[in-house]
Amino acid sequence: MAKLTRNSYKRKIILFGVIVFMSIALISTGFAAWVMSQEKKQSTSGNVTVGAVTEGNIEVILDELTVKDFKFEPKEGDDTGRVRSDGTNFESLTVTVTGTIKNTQFLKEATIKMNVQDKVNQAVTDGYIVLPECAGKEVVLTLTDGGSETEKKFTYNITIEWGTKFGGKNPGEYYDSAAFNPSEEELSSFEGTQEEKITAYIKSVLNAFHELLDTATYEVVVTAKLN
Secondary structure, rough: OOOEEEHOOOOOOOOOOEEEEEEEEEOOOOOOOOEEEEEEEOOOOOEEEEEEEEEOOOOOEEEOOOOOOOOOOOOOOOOOOOOOOOOOOEEEEEEEEEEEEEHHHHHHHHEEEEOOOOOHHHHHHOOOOOOOOOEOOOOOEEEEEEEEOOEEEEEEEEEEEOOOHHHOHHHHHHOOOOOOOOOOHHHOOOOOOOHHHHOOOOOHHHHHHHHHHHHOEEEEEEEEEOO
């Protein structure tokens, strides 16, 4: 049985950590005289850009991300079977966004939304991944006590799941399970023994998957809406 690692099925590896761009937007829903008075953007270590827009009467502070990438890799410790870890890159499908909102006496609600590129949506259409609820639409954040009457905190987990193409599992698990049973039609364009055909088929699927997502970026926007 052929053994595939990230290096073996992808001849040239493009940095696969997905860049998460975070920004804060403040929208006035009732006070036209309130305008954004200052915009701040800064880069943090790693491949994440954190942006913040502050308004004179309300302030949103984003905490630095502890996990800064989505990584569609084998699970850590998966060192057996057809598809396995290379010992360096491992699955990481959740990014947690946390922060603080000050002067909440002026706040109507706060929302979070993840904007995605067309190629990410194509990966969804092809059944490779399932996007979270906040992809493409605003989700209202749950605010918790921040230590004073005018300060609140929020925590939101953004999780991408594996799609039906991989049986809802990490490919490293799916391709070693009984659920993986490619049809003769799927294998018909490949040559060799049955196992060689299966290996070639898996390579083709994983290469197509990574062609879509290796350079994909995600933009996460937290919006504080004023009364």
